Amino acid sequence: MKITRTEVEHVSRLARLALSAEELDSLTGEMDAILGYVEQLATLDTEGIVPTAHAVPMENAFRPDEVKVGFTAEQALSNAPDAAESAFRVGRIIE
């Protein structure tokens, strides 16, 4: 097994996904198969190769520090399921 049901449960909680027992079972099987497939990469000899942070051989893509007009508050909120007082309205978050 590349991944256990407990790990899948933990990751689903991190991702805020409420999964049923059946879903956890089937996902554990699917994720295990995916990880097993990717595992083939581990057979390659990567000795002396710098870990790849990016697939495109490119560096230093910059933007000048100049203000660009973006959205108005109305535009920003136009797709929000709920809004009030120029803000996205969500359930109360208590710290």
Add this chain to the structure above:
Amino acid sequence: MSQSYETVIGLEVHVQLTTNTKIFCGCSKDFGQTPNSQTCPVCLGLPGALPVLNQQVVELAIKTGLATNCQIAPRSIFARKNYFYPDLPKGYQISQFELPICEHGWLDIDLENGERKRIGITRAHMEEDAGKLIHGDTPQTAGNSLVDLNRACTPLLEIVSEPDMRSADEAIDYLKKLHQIVVYLGVCDGNLEEGSFRCDANVSVRPYDQEEFGTRAEVKNINSFRFIKQAIEYEVERQIDLIEGGGKVVQETRLFDSDTGMTRSMRGKEDAHDYRYFPDPDLVPLVISPEWIEKVRATLPELPEVKRGRFVEELGMSDYDAGVLASDRALADYFDACVALGSDAKSCANWIMGEILRKLKETDTEITDVPITPELLTGLLARIADNTISGKIAKTVFEKMWQNGQSADQIIDAEGLKQVTDSGAIEALVDEVVAANPDQVAEYLGGKDKLIGFFVGKVMQASQGKANPGMVNQLLKKKLTGN
């Protein structure tokens, strides 16, 4: 009982960088605007939007790294820090993890006993800020939280210290020093209340004979130097009480409540530290050449510590005076400008730390907006030095100057404040005063020497403060004793 425990503190400081725009998009980052009016697809985390790094953020990060004795990484990358919270629209924060831009720095702090202590800086990395959550309190919003994403994607430099501090006071010394440097560099406006300079403290205690660190708690939500001290002191006491009572410190995040002066545990922290970092495929690696570093190094201003040393060594100032003047870059620049114009360093320092600072405070003015320019102050000091006016009259001239911005000479002429140094004129006033106060003269001659002050006061009054006090003194003594 706290004598048998040692406090260990490490600090994480979030410095908001003074760019015009956000770190990965061109939105303005002005504070206090209408919620969500400074947003775009990138900082709202809309699907398909791509971040592009603001070059100025890199410049400011290098600058800060150099000023805090860090090594600048020739190659660094950005990572995604994954967690779910409504103020984080993408579900991850773009930060730096295994390859930060700055590492292995340090700052020296001056301890109370006069010793110097080196505090290590583990790393400093660039990242984006989250949005802001407002807890609704109007009929329309009660029971809800409101999300404002204006602050989302604002550039931060997180500066992480080694656990090198051993008391709340040391922690405050380090923070003040770091604060002074970032403000001096102009990389941060230093406003604690608006959250431009935020501090999280990692606090633990251990018995003195124990080698390994105790379990630490991370205290968040502290927005003034005073509160940081309070929060650390409370936390130290809480942990010692816990251990003494047979309990155990749990590794957790705690919030400081400035109303009660206490820290309390944050709810739902069990998964808080499982961030599943991985390199952000939306951003290419950052490569910084030695040439780039040297170019930035050339723009570094003289730092407070160096400035202070120069004031002491080159201008012969006391360590205290030098420290006050060097503490604020604008104030130090003002002082330097006066000295460059020919002001005497010592009297100039006295006037700046006395009258100028008092007046700035009274009128709630910043030194950068002071109506008395270095030229004007230098002109005033010159008139005191050449005895045109006394130190007392100089204060009157100073007040006028503050109001109308005229030169000392203009004010002295217009108001007729020129000091009387004509001995004939002073002598006439002395004669008048002596003749008008026969009783006091008799007493003085009878041995009551202190009365000299009375006569000087009378003569100064008669001259409307313009007589040269030294000459008045001399002439009076001569007249009264007849030699």
